[in-house]
Amino acid sequence: MLQKKLDYGFNGYQVPFIPKAPRSARKRDCIRKKVEDNQMRAFDLLATVAGNLLLEREISQNTIVEKDQAVNVEDVVMEEQHDEVNPLKVEHCDQASAETPSLKLEPGLQAQALQYDAEGVVVPQHDDALNPASVIMSSDCLVKDDANHKIALNDDDNDKFCNHSAKPEQCSAVPKESCLLNLHECVEQLDKGELSPVNSNVIKGSEDVNFLDTKPPQAIGSDHSFKPILSADHYACGSVSLSRGNNVKVVTRDDDENFSGCTHPSIMKPTRWPAHIGGRKIRRLLASKYRRAAPKMNNGDLSDTELCYIYCGRKTGYKRQRSRRIYPFKKRKSFYYSLLPNNDGNIGYKGIYSPKKAIDSSASFDAVEHGGVPSVKVRIKSFRVPELFIEMPETGTIGSLKRTVMEALTTLLRGGLHVGVLFQGKKIRDDNRTLLQSGIGRNDLVESLSVTLEPNAVHTSPPISSEDNSLVLSSDVPEPPSRCPDAITIHQGTYHHSSDRPLNIVGHLIESDHDSAPSPAEISAEKGRVDSRALVALPEETPQALAMIPAHQKSKRAEMAQRRIRRPFSVAEVEALVQAVEKFGTGRWRDVKLRAFDNVKHRTYVDLKDKWKTLVHTARISPQQRRGKPVPQELLDRVLAAHAYWSQQQTKQQLKQPPNACPLL
C-alpha cells in the first residue's frame, strides 16, 4: 500500500505512470478485454493517468493516505508526530457562494514556471517541449487547520499554502499553485490512434524532429477554463484519521457501496475501497454524479477568459446504473454531461503550438521543404484543462474532493475527441482536400490554422497512421463537425466559437466488473484498436441533439440500429387492420398480426397497435386536421365503431373481474 514518495514539482508533474506492482494476469486480461471491447475509451486513459496521480498524490508530502480512502476533512486527526497538525477544516474561498464551499481548480499552463509575454502567451522557462501534453491545475481551495492556517488540499502544495492568512476575502489572493498532470501518455495514446485522431506531434512528410527545437514552446493565455460545479453529496460520509507520519491509521466509513446512502450515514457499513480502484471508482461515480449536469453561468469576458462551466445539480439521482453495458442504448438519454462552452462554443482547451520560429509566436504550423515535397509541420504541445468549479459540501472528504476533480476531468475528456480543422476561421470539412489546396502551409497564413478537438462519441476515430500524410490536418476522420458544433479549439490565442450552445459532454459509466482500474501503463501497453465507433447521424435541425453525446459509446454502434424507416400504412393495410381488430378486438395484437399481417414482417404487433391508436385518433379529429394520405371515412367509421365496441367489452370485463375487489373504492 505504501508507495514511494514522489517528488512533485510545481512546474511539472512528471510522474504520470508510477511503476506499479504487476497485476494479476486476470486483471490484465480484463483490461485488455475492455480495451478491445472499446470499453476503455479515449480519456479513460486520462482518467487513469490522472487517477493515478491523484492517488499518488495522496501519499505525498509525508501524508500517506490509503488510496482512495475517503477522508472526512472534519475528522482528520493527526497523530502525534513531531510536526503535529491540528485537525483540518476546509475553508472555501469561493467568493461566489458562502454556503457552497467549492474548490476552484484553475488550469494554468505551468503557471509557476511560465512567463507571459505581451500577448498573454505563456512562455515556458525551460524546455518542456518534450512534454507533449500537460494539464495544469491550480487550486486555491484551502484546508484550514485549527490555527487558521491554510493548508492546501493539494498535498504537494502544503508548503506554499501553509501559514497563509485565513481570511476568506484574501483567498482569492492566494497564489494559485499548480499541479501538473502530465498527460504525456494520453497523448501517446493519441499518437497511436488509440484515443482519438489527435496527434500531439504531427510531422507531415518528415521525420525531422527539428521542430522540437530549443525554442520554448508557446503557450496560450492562462485563464481559459471551465468550471464544473459538482455535487459531492455522495461523499459526505466516511472519515479517516490520518497521520502525517509515514503510515496511516485509517478509520474509514467508506461509501463505496453506499453513495446513495450518504443521506443515511447510519446505515453505512464500514467497507473499504480497494486500493487501486481510482479510475474505476471515478467512472462508477460519474454515472450518478453527473447525471444531471447543466450549464452554469460564467463570469468575466468570455471571449477573453474562455470560461466554461460544468456543474452538477446538488440533488442528483443516486440510482446506480449498474448495467449500463448491458443496456447499451436503452438509457442513452441519461448521462449527459453539460458543459457550457465559451462564446465560440469551444470548451476551454488550449493547444500549444510549438513554432519553429520563435519570433512568430503564433505560428503553429510550419511549411518546410522536405525531399522536395513541401511539408507542413504541426505540433500541438499540450492541451489545457479548463477551469473547474467544484461544489461540494463541507463534510466532503479530501478524497472525495480529489475524486470529484478527477471526475470533472474525465467527464470533460471522456467522450473522446476528434479533430476538426479550421483555417482562416472556416472549418475545413473536406478531408480529402490537401493542405496545399486549402492554403495551409503558406507561412503567412499559418496563424490562420487551428485545430479543434471536438467531442467524439459519435463517430469512428480511425487511428492515425504515421504514413498518413494528412494526419491531423486533414485526417480521414469521418467529418462530423456538423453534429459537433461545439468544439475544443486549439489555436494560438484565439478560439473559434462555433456555437454558443452548451456543450454536453457525456461521461459514460464503465461498469466495474474487474477489480482494478487499469493502470496507464497497462493501457498504454494495449496496442489494440480502441475505437471503432459507428457513426450515427444526428439531424442537424435538432440543436440539442447536436450538443448531446451519448454516454455510452456502444450505444452508438451497430446495435443502435437507426430508427426504422417510416412506412405509412396504405389504405389496404388499414382496411386489413380494421377488419382484424373488428374480429379480435383491441387487446389481441398478436392475433391481429398473425391474421392480417403475418407475412408483413415490418409490421409488428406493436406497430399495429400504434396504428390503431392513431387511427382512432384520426377518426376523432376533424378531417381538416388529418394529415397524410386520407383514410376513407368508411374505414374511420369502422375504426370508431370497433374501438367503441371493444372498449365497452373491456370495461365489461373489468367490471366483471373484480367484483369483490375493494368495494370501498
Next chain:
DNA sequence: CTTAGGG
C-alpha cells in the same frame, strides 16, 4: 414475448 401506454 405481449400488452399497454407514454413519448
Next chain:
DNA sequence: CCCTAAG
C-alpha cells in the same frame, strides 16, 4: 416509431 414497464 420508439421505449418500457408489466405481466
